[in-house]
Amino acid sequence: MGTLAEVLNTRVREAELYERQHDAWVRCVACGHACRIPDGAAGVCKVRFNRGGTLYAPWGYVAGAQCDPIEKKPFFHAWPGSLAFSFGMLGCDLHCAYCQNWVTSQALRDPQAVSPPADATPERIVAEAVRLGARAVVSTYNEPLITSEWAVAVFRAARAAGLATGFVSNGNGTPEALQYLSPWIDLYKVDLKGFDDKRYRTLGGRLQPILDTIRGLHAGGTWVEIVTLLVPGFNDTDEELRALVAFIAGVSPDIPWHVTAFHPDYKMSDTPATTPTMLARAARLGREGGLRHVYAGNLPGRVGRLEDTCCPRCSAVLIERRGYTIQRYGLAPDGACPTCHEPIPGRWDGGARRSAPSPGRARIDRWSLLDMS
Ligand code: SF4
Numbered sequence: 543m544g545t546l547a548e549v550l551n552t553r554v555r556e557a558e559l560y561e562r563q564h565d566a567w568v569r570c571v572a573c574g575h576a577c578r579i580p581d582g583a584a585g586v587c588k589v590r591f592n593r594g595g596t597l598y599a600p601w602g603y604v605a606g607a608q609c610d611p612i613e614k615k616p617f618f619h620a621w622p623g624s625l626a627f628s629f630g631m632l633g634c635d636l637h638c639a640y641c642q643n644w645v646t647s648q649a650l651r652d653p654q655a656v657s658p659p660a661d662a663t664p665e666r667i668v669a670e671a672v673r674l675g676a677r678a679v680v681s682t683y684n685e686p687l688i689t690s691e692w693a694v695a696v697f698r699a700a701r702a703a704g705l706a707t708g709f710v711s712n713g714n715g716t717p718e719a720l721q722y723l724s725p726w727i728d729l730y731k732v733d734l735k736g737f738d739d740k741r742y743r744t745l746g747g748r749l750q751p752i753l754d755t756i757r758g759l760h761a762g763g764t765w766v767e768i769v770t771l772l773v774p775g776f777n778d779t780d781e782e783l784r785a786l787v788a789f790i791a792g793v794s795p796d797i798p799w800h801v802t803a804f805h806p807d808y809k810m811s812d813t814p815a816t817t818p819t820m821l822a823r824a825a826r827l828g829r830e831g832g833l834r835h836v837y838a839g840n841l842p843g844r845v846g847r848l849e850d851t852c853c854p855r856c857s858a859v860l861i862e863r864r865g866y867t868i869q870r871y872g873l874a875p876d877g878a879c880p881t882c883h884e885p886i887p888g889r890w891d892g893g894a895r896r897s898a899p900s901p902g903r904a905r906i907d908r909w910s911l912l913d914m915s
Pocket of ligand 1: 570571572573574575576577584585586587588589590635687688
C-alpha cells in the first residue's frame with residue numbers, strides 16, 4: 543500500500559467545478575481559493591489535482607460516517623429531534639490551529655492525522671442512512687466544498703430516497719460552487735470563525751468569500767445556520783463580535799447564530815477553554831445586535847435558556863433542549879408559536895416531538911462501510 547496521497551489519487555473522477563486554461567493549466571472554482579494549477583500539481587487543499595490539463599476531484603470513498611441527532615451538526619431549526627447521517631472525505635482548504643476534526647481535515651498535511659479511506663457508493667451510503675432512520679444526509683468532517691462533486695452524487699441519491707441534504711462547511715465558497723450545489727442542498731451550516739480578515743488569513747482563508755457565501759445561500763433560499771466557535775483571545779472581543787452580529791443581522795435577523803465553546807485541541811492546547819460566562823456575553827451581544835435566535839453550544843446544561851428555542855415575540859419557550867436532546871417540543875405543526883402565532887423560521891414539516899432514539903447502535907465506521915462494498 544502506498545502513501546495516503548497515493549491511495550487517494552486512485553479514488554478520483556474528473557471534476558466539474560473547474561475551467562481549462564492555456565498550457566494545460568486549470569482553474570478550480572470549488573472553493574474561494576480559486577487555485578490556478580499547473581499540470582502535475584495539486585491545489586491548496588491537496589485533494590484536487592491537475593493531470594494532463596484535467597482537474598481530478600475525490601470520488602468513491604468515505605473517511606467517516608455516522609448517524610447522529612441533527613442537533614449535533616448543529617441544525618436547531620430543521621426537523622428537530624430527527625437523525626442526520628453524516629459522511630466525510632479527507633482534506634480541507636484551511637488549516638485552523640484549533641481544528642476539532644483535524645484527523646480528517648488535515649490528513650494530507652499532518653502525518654499525525656491518520657484516517658484511512660474506505661470504498662463507498664452514493665447508493666450504499668443512502669441505503670445505510672435509510673436503514674438507520676435518518677431524515678437527512680449531511681456532508682461533514684472534512685471541508686465539503688472541496689469534495690462537492692461527490693457530495694452532489696450522494697445528494698442525488700438521497701433526494702431520490704426522500705431524504706433532505708446538508709453541508710457543514712467553512713463557507714469558503716464561490717458563486718460557481720453555490721450555483722452547482724444549490725439545487726441539491728436543503729441545509730447549510732457555515733462556520734463564521736470571526737470578523738477579522740487578518741485573523742482569517744492565519745487560518746488560511748479570507749473573510750470576504752465566507753460573507754459572500756452566507757449572503758448567496760440566504761438569497762438562494764437554502765436554510766442557513768451560522769456557528770462561531772468562541773476562542774478566548776482569538777475572536778472574542780466585544781468589537782469583533784458586534785461587527786460579526788451586525789453582518790448576520792444585515793443578511794437576516796432570522797438566521798440562527800450558535801456561539802459555541804472552544805476546548806483546547808490540536809495545536810491550540812494552551813488556550814483556555816471557553817466558559818459559560820463568555821458564551822452568555824457573546825449571546826447577549828447577538829441579541830442586542832438584533833438576532834432573533836441565538837444559541838450557546840458545547841456546554842450542555844450550563845448555559846440556562848441558551849440551548850432552547852424561544853419565541854422572539856412573546857418569549858414563550860418553544861423547544862427545550864439539553865445538548866443534542868429535545869426535552870420538550872412546543873411548536874405548532876406549521877412552525878408557529880402556539881401562544882402568539884409568530885412564525886418561527888426553519889424547516890419544520892415532519893419534525894419530531896421528542897428526540898429520535900439514541901443512534902448508539904446506528905454508529906457505523908469506515909470498516910462497516912468497507913464491508914458493504
Ligand atoms: S477546492 Fe479550493 S483549495 Fe482545492 S484546488 Fe479547488 S480552489 Fe484550490
